[in-house]
Amino acid sequence: MTRSLLTRTTRPVALAGVFAAAVTLAGCGGGDAATGSGEPAGPPQAGGTLRYGLSSAPTCSDPAQSSTNQTIYVTRQVVDSLVDQDPETGQLKPWLADTWTVSPDARSFTFHLRDGVTFSDGTPLTADSVRRNFDSIVALGGAKAPLAASYLAGYAGSTVLDPRTVRVDFAGPNAQFLQATSTPQLGVQSEATAAKAAEERCLGTNIGSGPFTYAEWKQNASATLAKRAGYAWGSAVFAGQGEAHLDKIVFTVVPESGVRTGSLASGQLDAISDALPQDVAQIEGGGGRVQFTANPGVPFGLQANVTRGVLRDPAVRAALLPAINRKELVDTVLGPQFKTASSVLASKTPGYVDLSARVKFDPDAAKKQLDQAGWAPGADGIRVKDGQRLSAGVIFAPVFSANQPILELTQQQLRAVGFDLRLEPLSVAESTVRQNTKDFDFNYYNSTRADGDILRTTFAVDQRNLNARGPAEPLDALLAQQLSATDPAVRARIIGDAQTAVLDQGLWIPTIELSQAIGVGKAVAGVKFEASARLQFHDTWLAR
Incomplete structure (x- = not known):
């Protein structure tokens, strides 16, 4: 069946190209691909x-x-x-x-x-x-x-x-x-x-x-x-x-x-x-x-409830960033069509900034940070401080079939630096209830959107705020400022600064980009x- 394009009359669009959503996506991570025959x-x-x-x-x-x-x-x-x-x-x-x-x-x-x-x-x-x-x-x-x-x-x-x-x-x-x-x-x-x-x-x-x-x-x-x-x-x-x-x-x-x-x-x-x-x-x-x-938006990662257990310690959250070998996650579980996460935004998202230096695998640096924060290795290799084990649970749902093997390998990697990550697989409905009540230590998920505003809906204190945090500068100010930025370059800069601020506060530990x-x-x-x-x-x- 052949279809013809209908002709439409279009008036000029005010502020056309104003928003970062109109920034070329292909330049932020490439288009579709395929294997096999055509x-x-x-x-x-x-x-x-x-x-x-x-x-x-x-x-x-x-x-x-x-x-x-x-x-x-x-x-x-x-x-x-x-x-x-x-x-x-x-x-x-x-x-x-x-x-x-x-x-x-x-x-x-x-x-x-x-x-x-x-x-x-x-x-x-x-x-x-x-x-x-x-x-x-x-x-x-x-x-x-x-x-x-x-x-x-x-x-x-x-x-x-x-x-x-x-x-x-x-x-x-x-x-x-x-x-x-x-x-x-x-x-x-x-x-x-x-x-x-x-x-x-x-x-x-x-x-x-x-x-x-x-x-x-x-x-x-x-x-x-x-x-x-x-x-x-x-x-x-x-x-x-x-x-x-x-x-x-x-x-x-x-x-x-x-x-x-x-x-x-x-x-x-x-x-x-x-x-x-x-x-x-x-x-x-x-x-x-x-x-x-590749999916735009927030890549898969661990979102910390900063009001619970050992995750209240910002030094712990900071140490976990270099403790994860993201390349091993991709190479072992996923394959070449997937990318390691290198920021709080996926690379295909307008406004993405490459922060791979901040999330570089360096287990020695992770151990040093934990040592300096007073977390000493225990008899079983898991660190302890003031009688408390360095342990936290992570809830996740099977919305992506590789979630469990990714987290099982992450669990091994974190154990190597003395952190005990407990896996808590849930149904989608159970996960939603736990998220809404903020009944978790870590929440593992991703969120897809082809606009950098996804940082606001994920991390702003007046949004869902699964980090359960209070107001903090400069992050909340940046997330609010990008809503009024009508110049795409200005908005992209603010969104870039917000990505850095999220890492600075240890609110998200990126793992892999979803494809x-x-x-x-x-x-x-x-x-x-x-x-x-x-x-x-x-x-x-x-x-x-």
Whole structure:
């Protein structure tokens, strides 16, 4: 099926290129890559069902409440966003909004909506739909929708200027908001969905304007999406703006990596998540390939609760930075498509600063710092001070299949300098509860976003603040200042300073940068990563 690009009239965008989100992403870490044979040649064929194997269960069908990669792979397909972000350049492109303007103080954002867009229940997209969505996300709050609520921090309300024009206002400068409107968490759902309670929004009844709709949702088991007939408003980043090629996508949960790989190689699945290095030969042997891209945002790392146990000692947190051999983690567990973390931001993120000298592996330096802080080796090799063992637990969830082996190797490395790291694997739900109550020593995770503001939502004292810390300078001032910086160079400098401040306070101990590695069968074409390294299936098709 051939699709033609619709012509749209675009008015000049105020302050175009102002935000760091528009800084070239490719220069910050490169684009997508693939192993194995190439994908089928076009033109695209219409029809067919893509069978996709997720490595863990989606947690909620609501895009506003989705946070794990495996969940977003599903929810991204049913919801459109006001703007889209080009994964190669980082530039913001039209989607549901064909034009937008930003006030000079970055407090007001006005969006003019495309004409003719409807939700899958037939109701039209209006400016009031946008207002109701943002109001509902604020009502959900940070406990239910942590990412979406953080993007709307300081939200003062939305004003409907006419049926297709809405102005979104904030109490203070909010330079990150324009890029945030490209995320699935701020995707626009129908007024009927926005009016539902948080729990009801997780049951697979969500109504969006996206290229697919929910056909079936089985919690912790599977999700089936069906093509949206009549879809004609695809993002400017898509290959075309009309209907998706696929008739259906069936997502099933296959936690075991070997089973996922075997199912792909045997033709029982068409694509799979989290293809590991040991899987590549089998995937390529079946005629498939592995597609991968680096995630922007905060890399995987240990976030310290600075109010608990030995982690209250800043000297301990500082000593752990050089105690970890990040290259060994990548070489032993992951493979060449992954990178060692070299800062508090991943290298593909706008505003990233290379701080590899600060996180260089130097176990002798780690031991010296602990010696100077009064932590002496005990009989079993674990250090002790005033009768207290140098020991802390780390909670983590299986949102990435390599988390446990990475932490097992990290555990060995830290033990070599006299630190006892206790592993506490949890389900996603259990981990969320422990995080919300700050019932942990270390929390191990990553967070993906193609904007440096992710430092604020991760570390600011007035945000989720999993470090459980009080106000501290200069970090909090820097995180606030970048919201009002309308010059991209100035904003990048502030974000760079904030990365240094996070390390100075020992709030994050980086390990590895996440890459999405997707196993794709020989008959599948057009599987694409969007700017935040999540999958977009609008352009995907099957050769038959």
